[in-house]
Amino acid sequence: MWFTVNIYRRLIAVQLKAQLQYRAAFLLEIAAAAITLFMFFGALALVFHRFGQLGGWSLAEVAFLWGLVELAFGLMDLTFSGFDPGDFGQRVRKGSFDQILLRPLSPTLQLLGADFPVRRLGRIIQGGVILWIALALLDLTWTPLKLAYLPLVLVSQIGFFGGLFIIGATITFWTVESIEAINIFTYGGSELIAYPMHIYPAGLRRFFTYIIPAAFLNYYPALFLLDKPDPFHLPAWTPCLTPVAGFGLLGLALLFWRFGIRYYQSTGT
Amino acid sequence: MHLFWAITQRSFQRHLTYRAATVAGLVTNLFFGLLRAAVLIALYNARPEVAGITVQEAITYTGLTQAIITYISIFGWYDLMQSVYDGDVAVDLLKPMNYFAFWLAQDVGRAVINLLLRGLTIMLIYALIFNLTWPTAPVQWLALVSALALALLVSFAWRFLVNLAAFWTPNARGIGRFAFGITWVLSGFYMPLRYFPDWFVTLCQLTPFPAMVNTVVEIYLGLLTGPALLHALLQQVLWLAILIIAGHLVLRAGLQRLVIQGG
Numbered sequence A: 001m002w003f004t005v006n007i008y009r010r011l012i013a014v015q016l017k018a019q020l021q022y023r024a025a026f027l028l029e030i031a032a033a034a035i036t037l038f039m040f041f042g043a044l045a046l047v048f049h050r051f052g053q054l055g056g057w058s059l060a061e062v063a064f065l066w067g068l069v070e071l072a073f074g075l076m077d078l079t080f081s082g083f084d085p086g087d088f089g090q091r092v093r094k095g096s097f098d099q100i101l102l103r104p105l106s107p108t109l110q111l112l113g114a115d116f117p118v119r120r121l122g123r124i125i126q127g128g129v130i131l132w133i134a135l136a137l138l139d140l141t142w143t144p145l146k147l148a149y150l151p152l153v154l155v156s157q158i159g160f161f162g163g164l165f166i167i168g169a170t171i172t173f174w175t176v177e178s179i180e181a182i183n184i185f186t187y188g189g190s191e192l193i194a195y196p197m198h199i200y201p202a203g204l205r206r207f208f209t210y211i212i213p214a215a216f217l218n219y220y221p222a223l224f225l226l227d228k229p230d231p232f233h234l235p236a237w238t239p240c241l242t243p244v245a246g247f248g249l250l251g252l253a254l255l256f257w258r259f260g261i262r263y264y265q266s267t268g269t
Numbered sequence B: 001m002h003l004f005w006a007i008t009q010r011s012f013q014r015h016l017t018y019r020a021a022t023v024a025g026l027v028t029n030l031f032f033g034l035l036r037a038a039v040l041i042a043l044y045n046a047r048p049e050v051a052g053i054t055v056q057e058a059i060t061y062t063g064l065t066q067a068i069i070t071y072i073s074i075f076g077w078y079d080l081m082q083s084v085y086d087g088d089v090a091v092d093l094l095k096p097m098n099y100f101a102f103w104l105a106q107d108v109g110r111a112v113i114n115l116l117l118r119g120l121t122i123m124l125i126y127a128l129i130f131n132l133t134w135p136t137a138p139v140q141w142l143a144l145v146s147a148l149a150l151a152l153l154v155s156f157a158w159r160f161l162v163n164l165a166a167f168w169t170p171n172a173r174g175i176g177r178f179a180f181g182i183t184w185v186l187s188g189f190y191m192p193l194r195y196f197p198d199w200f201v202t203l204c205q206l207t208p209f210p211a212m213v214n215t216v217v218e219i220y221l222g223l224l225t226g227p228a229l230l231h232a233l234l235q236q237v238l239w240l241a242i243l244i245i246a247g248h249l250v251l252r253a254g255l256q257r258l259v260i261q262g263g
Helices: A002-019 A023-051 A059-083 A085-094 A096-102 A107-112 A118-138 A144-175 A182-192 A202-211 A215-225 A238-262 B002-016 B019-044 B055-072 B079-086 B089-094 B099-129 B138-167 B173-181 B198-205 B214-220 B226-257
Strands: none
Touching: A002 A107, A002 A118, A023 A059, A023 A118, A023 B019, A023 B173, A059 A085, A059 A107, A059 A118, A059 A144, A059 A182, A059 A215, A085 A096, A085 A144, A085 A182, A096 A107, A107 A238, A144 A182, A144 A215, A144 A238, A182 A202, A182 B019, A202 A215, A202 B019, A215 A238, B002 B099, B019 B055, B019 B099, B055 B099, B055 B138, B055 B214, B079 B089, B079 B138, B089 B099, B099 B138, B099 B226, B138 B173, B138 B214, B138 B226, B214 B226
8 A cells, every 4th residue: 555655656756747747838838727727717707797697506516516526627637637538549559558557556546646737737727716705705514414514525526527538548448549538428418517407308307317417516516505495305315426426437437347357358569 | 722722622622521520519419509598598587688789699699609600610720830839831832822811722722611511400400499590581691691601711811810920930729729718609609699798899999800790690580781791891801901912921931930850
């Protein structure tokens, strides 16, 4: 265990050192990413003046959903980037995944340490700021349970999207080309749950509740934390499903990943 | 001119061969379109009209913008940049053709095939799901076609200018990501500009971005008529001229310092 942590730390340290070579360019890129991403929420806030609400939710309530998922997705992207289906597909195509398999170290660990794109800090900062604004505006009644639940939700979301990245990466063992459709679940899913689920047509909502359990990761936690009633009348313990959905998907993804590696055939390049 | 069309045709055919990518892209475009439509419907919350735009028009807007996303291609285009880093730029500059026209010809081919395959398909599928608004008067169709063509040219001139940054820095992708990133909101792609407060719209009008999306949208929905319509088209022409001149000047300065690595 200690060995694993140590190796991971060293892999990340190398990444950081490489990326910090051009410090000015690096800081500029983080700032630029934060500004561009923040423009979306800024635009929604401006438009809110005209409309006043979104599906019955206030701007602060939507900001809570938005900030939380953006923060989680940014953190996930930072740690799981080695599994990003697009980049990973390239690894399979070029045969550089074979190198990883030859090294006497777990391929999962190597990929976690293969990429640590610090420029994703832009997204993390943006998500964090929006969540912070939402919490400041909302004036929630905090209980010890809620205080403990919020970080659990964040970690579950990171696990959930990380799991989707791993599934997308594993599929490229067979397809070689990364399949663009997986983006609907990763990037599309994160955008979808940035808004309250009840605004979507029933088919879309059910798909992202019962097949891809994205609704349990943001919408149901928000209902619980903001003391809002559930329009779909699921049982009161539904918020407990958040870690089950998040870590369950990550666990299944890792099983699929191990299965994939066992059947992996190199492209020969 | 003959050369221009020959290149356009080649580019058209080249993009026609990526069928699987077209289908995958189509599905993604549709998914995001439906998502955006749901958000707008929820914002309206049964109100019939906001800022002169009805719900039906707002839904049509999400379909239209998703349909032209690959046509105008403003959210990421790094081909020219890449050719500078590869060294291909040396060969391209030797070609008996204006450098701007050479890239434009390829882009027109790419754009037209995407408008036909992806754009029309998205509008047709949208028409099956929703009750859409369509342009009616012949004049409106004429204006729409002109606005679409100008939008592509303005978008291309902007992308050309941004990509020229590669002549100065070895990593211009960051600049590109920023320059293309701000267009999502300022062009009126994320939300129709009419929803925004006046000061914000004025700010947007000081940039070339509304000429790439918002003008097309407002003409399609019939929000612009008479002098306002003419004014919007003229504004597109004006931005096109400014960006072409800027691109020409920047290219000239860039060529002074271009060093091609042998190999």
